Amino acid sequence: MGGGVNASRVTRLEARAFAIPTDSPEADGTIAWRSTTLVLCEIDAIGFTGIGYTYAHASAASLIGTVLADAVHRYDVFDIARINLQMQREVRNIGRPGLAACAISAVDSALWDLKAKALGLPLCVLLGMQRESVPVYGSGGFTTYDIDTLQRQLGGWVNDDGCEWVKMKVGSSPRNDPARVEAARQAIGSAGLFVDANGAYEFKEAQRLAEYFATQGVQWFEEPVSSDDHSGLAALRAGLPPGMALAAGEYGYTADDFRALLDMRAVDVLQVDATRCCGISGFLQADALCDAWHAPLSAHCAPALHLHVACAARRLQHIEWFHDHARIEGMLFDGAPQLRGGQIAPDLTRPGNGLAFRHADGQRFALN
Numbered sequence: 001m002g003g004g005v006n007a008s009r010v011t012r013l014e015a016r017a018f019a020i021p022t023d024s025p026e027a028d029g030t031i032a033w034r035s036t037t038l039v040l041c042e043i044d045a046i047g048f049t050g051i052g053y054t055y056a057h058a059s060a061a062s063l064i065g066t067v068l069a070d071a072v073h074r075y076d077v078f079d080i081a082r083i084n085l086q087m088q089r090e091v092r093n094i095g096r097p098g099l100a101a102c103a104i105s106a107v108d109s110a111l112w113d114l115k116a117k118a119l120g121l122p123l124c125v126l127l128g129m130q131r132e133s134v135p136v137y138g139s140g141g142f143t144t145y146d147i148d149t150l151q152r153q154l155g156g157w158v159n160d161d162g163c164e165w166v167k168m169k170v171g172s173s174p175r176n177d178p179a180r181v182e183a184a185r186q187a188i189g190s191a192g193l194f195v196d197a198n199g200a201y202e203f204k205e206a207q208r209l210a211e212y213f214a215t216q217g218v219q220w221f222e223e224p225v226s227s228d229d230h231s232g233l234a235a236l237r238a239g240l241p242p243g244m245a246l247a248a249g250e251y252g253y254t255a256d257d258f259r260a261l262l263d264m265r266a267v268d269v270l271q272v273d274a275t276r277c278c279g280i281s282g283f284l285q286a287d288a289l290c291d292a293w294h295a296p297l298s299a300h301c302a303p304a305l306h307l308h309v310a311c312a313a314r315r316l317q318h319i320e321w322f323h324d325h326a327r328i329e330g331m332l333f334d335g336a337p338q339l340r341g342g343q344i345a346p347d348l349t350r351p352g353n354g355l356a357f358r359h360a361d362g363q364r365f366a367l368n
Contacts, residue, residue, distance in 0.1 A: 008077045012044035015065050015106065017058035018365040020328050024149075026142040029171020029200025036324050037367070038332070039064075040357055041106035043114055045077040050114025051357055053305065054275040055325065056102035058367045063103040067091060072107060078118075080111045084281045088254075101253035101278055108279025109305060109353070117352040124346050127284070127312035133345035134310045136303060137194060140323035141168025141184065150180065151187035153323070158191045162342035163321070165192030167220070170209075171200025178212050185216045194220035194247075201225055203232055207239065214241035220269070222247040233266035245269050250300040252277055255285045262293045269317065273300040274309060283309050290315035304329040304336045307346050308353050319344065329355075332362050 019035045026033055039060045043050045054060060071086035087107065091100035116123040138157030141150050150168065157163040168184050170177045177195075184193055195218050201209065206224035213221065221240065225232045227248045237246040245268035252258045253276055261267050270290055274283040283299075283306075290297040297315040299306040301322040310316045321339060329336040334356040337344035347354050 008046045010043055010045045010072050010077055012042070013065070013069055013072050013107075015039060015041045015061035015103075017061045017367040018332070018362050019058070019367055020331070020365050022324060023327065025144045026324070027144045027172055028142065028169040028196065029198040031198075032144070036328060038328060039103070039106055040362075041110045042357075043072070043077075043107070043110045045114060046118055048114050048117040050110040050112070050117065050352065051355060052106045052109025052111070052113060052279065052353075053302075054102040054106040055302065056099060056275070060099055060103040060106065061368055063091075063094075063100065064107055067094065067100075068103060068107055072111075077111065078115055080108065080115065080281060083111060084108050084278060088278065097253040097257075101282075102276050105275050105277065105279040105282065108281050109274060112280040113352040113355075120351055122346055122348050122351060123280075123308035123353045124311040125348070127280075127309060129311050130314055130316070131311050133343040134299075134307065134316065135164060135318045135343050136321035136339065137165035137167055137192070137318055138163045138323075139167040139194075139196075139301075139320045141166070142323075143169045143172035147180070147183045151183055154184050155187035157321070158188045161339050163191070163339075164342050165194055165219070165318070167194035167196055167222070167320070169198065170195045171197040174201065174205060174209065177209060181213060181216050181218065190217075192219045193217060194222065196222035197224050199223045199226040199228075203236070206236055210236070210240055210244065214244055218244060220245050220247055222271070223250075227251050230260060230264040230266045233261075234264045237266060237268060247271055247298065249286075250276070252286070253282075254278065255282070255289065258286045258289050262289060262295060267295070269296045269298050271298050271300045271320075273302065274306055275302045276300075280309050283313070287313040287315055301325050302329075303344060304333055304355060305353065307337050307344055311346060332358055334358060 249271035272286040299319040335354040
């Protein structure tokens with residue numbers, strides 16, 4: 001289609017930012033926060049509206065409306081791969097990782113939603129389904145939670161929602177982490193327990209705590225050291241107790257980032273985030289890398305956005321049912337998935353990604 005005379009062009013591209021307060025103060029091993037910012041991208045073309053979003057700084061909205069807009073308007077709306085590549089070229093001198101990649105992600109996801117709607121298909125069908133539903137793991141357990149809150153949240157995901165696994169934050173106070181992990185184990189019985197340090201530990205500290213976590217049946221140690229320290233991750237992975245996997249990759253912004261983690265044998269499970277890795281297109285690239293490496297893939301956060309591409313990914317293991325994002329998506333999007341029996345499933349009667357943003361509900365959180 002590209003530059004042909006009948007090319008279908010975007011008629012409207014708009015991005016807005018919304019800051020949604022948390023339901024209580026939250027923190028992990030390295031930062032604390034009281035609100036979460038969602039940047040929504042809407043694209044109109046050929047009589048349809050596609051929506052995508054990212055969780056990033058509000059300035060991503062300005063980046064979409066200025067730097068990225070030219071690439072989006074230049075090509076046929078169905079030429080998603082071409083637009084994605086051009087957007088990445090446009091941010092070369094700004095710096096592609098981080099904010100720019102998040103902005104590209106929102107646009108790319110909106111384009112995929114629009115294409116599926118134009119074809120009258122659920123996005124998972126357009127991408128090629130591998131499964132009809134996806135298991136999730138409940139994720140929260142913030143370091144700001146007292147023991148009662150921690151146990152209530154994790155236990156609820158297991159006992160009420162049927163989750164096979166849950167994840168908690170560690171690292172803010174390493175000396176207290178063993179007691180918190182013990183409390184989590186008491187609350188969830190034999191369910192799978194994951195811990196996420198968000199890169200807070202030093203190498204030797206992570207080694208020592210891994211040995212203790214193993215006594216509590218921890219199956220997954222996420223970012224025990226900085227995800228930038230590929231050699232450190234690889235060394236820790238090689239020495240982890242049997243039955244414990246090392247996970248990282250949520251801060252991968254390009255295929256090169258994921259390839260580096262796999263090349264270094266730095267992860268057992270690669271985490272990929274479509275709101276950061278240049279969108280649905282980038283997620284599919286990461287899945288192809290995982291397929292080549294015979295490595296499992298886990299979708300990081302944003303469960304509503306990930307649902308359809310997760311149904312199509314060959315190496316998908318599960319989606320993170322992150323407390324903040326699941327709550328926000330349920331508040332602001334019609335069609336947000338419902339957690340049942342530890343699984344979420346796409347509504348195949350809804351075209352595209354199945355989501356519709358409720359602008360009236362979101363207006364009170366709007367930043368621009």
